[in-house]
Amino acid sequence: MHELAITESILRIALEAAKENQAKKVLEIRIRIGAYSGVVPQYIQEYFNIVSQGSIAEKARLSIETIPARVECAACGEITEVQRFRIKCGACGSTDVKLLSGREYYVDSLEVE
Template sequence: MHELAVCQALIEQVERVARQNEARRVVSIVITVGPLSGVEPQLLEHAYPIAAAGTVAEHASLVVETVPVRVRCRSCGAETDVQPNRIVCGSCGDWQVDVTGGEEMLLRRVEIETDAAAVH
C-alpha cells in the first residue's frame, strides 16, 4: 500500500503548481496511471483524501485516467494492447517487444481557482 506515499508526492507537486499560479484552491487534478507503474488507481483514489486534507487541494476532485499496456513487436511491427503479465505481441505472440505505454505515473493537469481580482 504505497499509494498513500504516491498521493503525498502528488499533493506536493500540486501545491507547487498552485503556488506558482497563485491559486486560492485547486478544483481538480488529472493524473495518468498505467498498470506497469505499480500503483492501483482505486487505492490512489482512496488514499487521496487523506493526503489532500488540510492542503490547497483539499476539496479538489481527483481524476485518474488509466491507460493500457501497449507493446510494439520487433518481429512483425504490430502495436497491441496486452496484459501486464503477458508482455508478448498480441498479434504474432513474439516476446521481443518494446513497451510503448502502460508505465505512466504522471500528473497531467491541474484546474485551479484564482482570485478574480488578481486577474485584472
C-alpha cells in the same frame, strides 16, 4: 505503500502548480496512470483524502485516466496495445516484446480557483 508515495508526489506537484498560479483552492486534479504502473486508482483517491488534509487541495476531486500499455514486438516489429495482464504481441503472439508505455504516471492538469 506504492500508492502512498505516488499520492504524496501527486499532491506535491498539484500544490506547487497551484502556488505558481496563485490559486486559493485546488478543485480537481487530472492524473494519467499507465496500465502497468501497478497503481490501483481507488487507493490513490483514498490516500489523497488523507494526505491532502489541511492543504488547499483538501477535498479536491481526482480524475484518473488509464494509459494503455504498448509493446514493440522483436519478432514481427509491430507495435500493439497490451491486453490486461498479457504482455505479448497483439499481431503475432510472440512474448519477445519491449514495453514502450504503461508504467508511467503523471499529473495531466489542474482545476483551481
